[in-house]
Amino acid sequence: MTPGDVVLCSLLRSVLCGSAGLLLVCQLRRRIHRESSLRVRRCWLVAAVLPFFAPELLTGFTYRVAAAKLVHSELATELLYGLLMLIRCVSAGTALMMVPGPSAVSRQALHAWLLLKPDGPGFWWWRGWLWLHICGPWRSAVVSWALMVLICFQEFETAALLQIDRHPFSWTVWLFDAHSARQPLADSFRLIVIPLLAELVLLAVCLPLVMRRDVRQDSEWRPETDDSFPGSRPGVVNLAVSCGWMLLALGTVVIWPLVACLLPLVANPGTPTFQGILLWQSVRQIVVSAGFSVSAAVIALRVAAWLLTLRRPWVVLLALLPGLSGSLVLSLSVLAVFQLPVASSLYDTWLPMLAGSTLSVLPRAFVGVLLLSRLADPAALHSATLLLPSTDPDVRRLAGGVIWRLRTRGWFVCALLIVQWAFWDVTVAAMLRPVDLEPVVTRLYNEMHYGRTEMLLVMTLLAILIPGLMSLLAMLVWRILVSRFRYRRRLFPGTVRRRA
Numbered sequence: 003m004t005p006g007d008v009v010l011c012s013l014l015r016s017v018l019c020g021s022a023g024l025l026l027v028c029q030l031r032r033r034i035h036r037e038s039s040l041r042v043r044r045c046w047l048v049a050a051v052l053p054f055f056a057p058e059l060l061t062g063f064t065y066r067v068a069a070a071k072l073v074h075s076e077l078a079t080e081l082l083y084g085l086l087m088l089i090r091c092v093s094a095g096t097a098l099m100m101v102p103g104p105s106a107v108s109r110q111a112l113h114a115w116l117l118l119k120p121d122g123p124g125f126w127w128w129r130g131w132l133w134l135h136i137c138g139p140w141r142s143a144v145v146s147w148a149l150m151v152l153i154c155f156q157e158f159e160t161a162a163l164l165q166i167d168r169h170p171f172s173w174t175v176w177l178f179d180a181h182s183a184r185q186p187l188a189d190s191f192r193l194i195v196i197p198l199l200a201e202l203v204l205l206a207v208c209l210p211l212v213m214r215r216d217v218r219q220d221s222e223w224r225p226e227t228d229d230s231f232p233g234s235r236p237g238v239v240n241l242a243v244s245c246g247w248m249l250l251a252l253g254t255v256v257i258w259p260l261v262a263c264l265l266p267l268v269a270n271p272g273t274p275t276f277q278g279i280l281l282w283q284s285v286r287q288i289v290v291s292a293g294f295s296v297s298a299a300v301i302a303l304r305v306a307a308w309l310l311t312l313r314r315p316w317v318v319l320l321a322l323l324p325g326l327s328g329s330l331v332l333s334l335s336v337l338a339v340f341q342l343p344v345a346s347s348l349y350d351t352w353l354p355m356l357a358g359s360t361l362s363v364l365p366r367a368f369v370g371v372l373l374l375s376r377l378a379d380p381a382a383l384h385s386a387t388l389l390l391p392s393t394d395p396d397v398r399r400l401a402g403g404v405i406w407r408l409r410t411r412g413w414f415v416c417a418l419l420i421v422q423w424a425f426w427d428v429t430v431a432a433m434l435r436p437v438d439l440e441p442v443v444t445r446l447y448n449e450m451h452y453g454r455t456e457m458l459l460v461m462t463l464l465a466i467l468i469p470g471l472m473s474l475l476a477m478l479v480w481r482i483l484v485s486r487f488r489y490r491r492r493l494f495p496g497t498v499r500r501r502a
Contacts, residue, residue: 009196011171012155015084020151023091026247027146030096033244047096049248053255054093055419057426059443060462061086062163063450064259069164076169083170086160089251091150098146100373107138141211148208152201156328159428163450173197174330178429181334187341190334201327213315263459284461285468287442291425292469294352294441298359299420302367303413305360310371318368325365329429333358336434350436358430363420370416374409383408406481414480418473425469 030050037043065082072078115134119127136144161172177197181190309318324332336358340349348354386408389401431441442465449458 005173005176005193006196008171008176009173009200012173012197013200015080015087015170016151016154019084019087019091019154020095020147023088023095023150024143024147026088026092026243027095027099027150028143029240029243030092030247031099033240036240046244049252050096051093053089053251054097055422056255056259057422057466058090058157058159059163059426059428059447059450060259060263060466061255062160063446063454063462064262065160066163066450067454073169079164079169080171083161083164086164086255087154087157089255090157091154092247093251094153095146095150098149098369099142100376107134112138137211145208145211148204152204152326155197155201155204156330158330159426159447162428162447174328174429177330178432181433187334187338191338194331194334198327198331201331205323205326209319213319263463266454266456267459267463284442284464287440287445288465288468290439291431291441291443291465292421292472294356294359295421295424295469296472298356298363298424299367299417301356301360302364302420302424303371303417305364306367306371309368310375322365322368324361325363329358329362329427332362333430333433336361352436352439355430355434355436355439355441358434359424359427362427362430363424366423367416367420370420374412374416377412379408410480411477414473414477418470418477421469421473425465 030046034043034046034050037046065086069079069082072082112134115131156174158172158174158178161170162175162178164170165172165175177190177193180193181187305321309321312318324335327335336354339345340354383405386401386404389397390405392398392401426443428443428447432444432447435441435444442461446458446462446465449461
């Protein structure tokens with residue numbers, strides 16, 4: 003197949019997955035909003051979004067054996083990959099439904115536009131009707147569809163591990179293999195023109211809606227009702243579809259990959275998997291990769307918080323555009339920048355990899371900071387802050403606990419997710435790493451093509467657990483230190499506590 007045919011197949015698959023995923027997202031969102039209990043609603047939301055955070059490398063590694071058995075059926079391989087991408091798109095779309103936020107287009111405005119409908123409505127009336135719906139009740143659906151298509155179109159890790167005998171077709175794998183075969187950088191840039199144009203079209207659809215500032219305040223916004231979303235009405239069918247999809251998605255992407263990794267180790271507990279030097283080498287690679295990921299996540303969150311305070315949407319767009327273009331296009335661009343004469347001395351250092359990791363997770367960090375700002379309760383946070391100067395240690399401790407739950411805990415969870423994304427980004431690590439540094443994710447990617455040994459399974463489990471445990475330990479230490487040295491001592495030493 004020609005490069006254009008590969009891009010066309012990838013785009014067609016992405017559009018199909020995004021369109022089918024939108025219908026399922028609407029069903030799940032309707033199910034979530036129908037729950038009266040806040041705890042149950044959060045459980046539904048976490049279960050719906052969880053597959054999106056599963057490492058793509060682990061998913062591809064788990065189903066590589068199944069893809070090898072389907073090598074004689076191109077359609078079966080494509081369907082397997084399409085199902086995995088559909089699960090990922092639905093999970094991402096459920097989270098992205100919350101991104102656009104409030105809309106200034108109310109039901110009254112839509113009804114008023116219908117009252118203005120002339121006897122023979124022309125192009126301009128239909129154009130206004132469509133624009134009102136896109137900016138109003140269809141806003142979150144349009145944004146979710148465009149970004150789901152973009153996520154599926156840019157995917158690399160799962161396709162690379164599933165691809166046997168050139169199936170499933172993926173332009174990212176095709177271009178990555180060509181670049182790894184020492185294709186000149188100028189030729190790689192010429193080949194990404196068509197995929198980049200497709201990505202820009204998708205971004206042009208959703209970014210104006212995300213960046214749009216409406217006149218309605220957040221306090222006036224209420225979740226859209228069921229009539230605002232396409233699909234069947236809520237009821238028994240909606241409950242059956244939602245529960246069935248949850249079981250399929252969680253079992254396919256979360257539960258079974260973990261079972262497939264743990265089962266051989268549990269069945270053979272006495273099998274020697276590591277020599278001491280190999281264990282130390284693997285742990286060192288994991289810690290180094292986690293250090294890069296934590297640094298990239300911290301920088302990305304700080305930049306995202308700064309971008310959120312800006313009143314210039316074009317600056318925000320320029321900052322997020324490199325990450326939105328995908329890890330492959332971003333890595334090629336960073337390579338080109340560090341090959342310029344002014345930056346060539348830094349080419350074989352840690353700086354290109356850190357810059358690439360930061361830019362790749364910056365859009366996700368921005369979405370996370372945006373959601374944190376919209377889900378926060380400013381009045382409760384301000385009230386808790388006013389209690390911090392109290393001379394009563396119990397009051398200060400309770401105020402600190404409220405601030406921790408309302409603000410700090412959410413930031414730590416967001417940072418944990420960003421660290422995981424940066425840690426498992428194979429493209430950035432493989433293309434931008436220094437010569438003397440091998441991140442564990444590139445080692446896993448290379449060895450996952452050749453077999454399922456106990457050593458590889460242990461490395462994979464360590465790579466999953468260590469970054470998360472490091473982040474949770476940092477959160478616990480931070481909570482203890484803040485509670486001990488900030489909330490238990492007087493903030494104003496000059497004040498004297500009155501005794502009864």
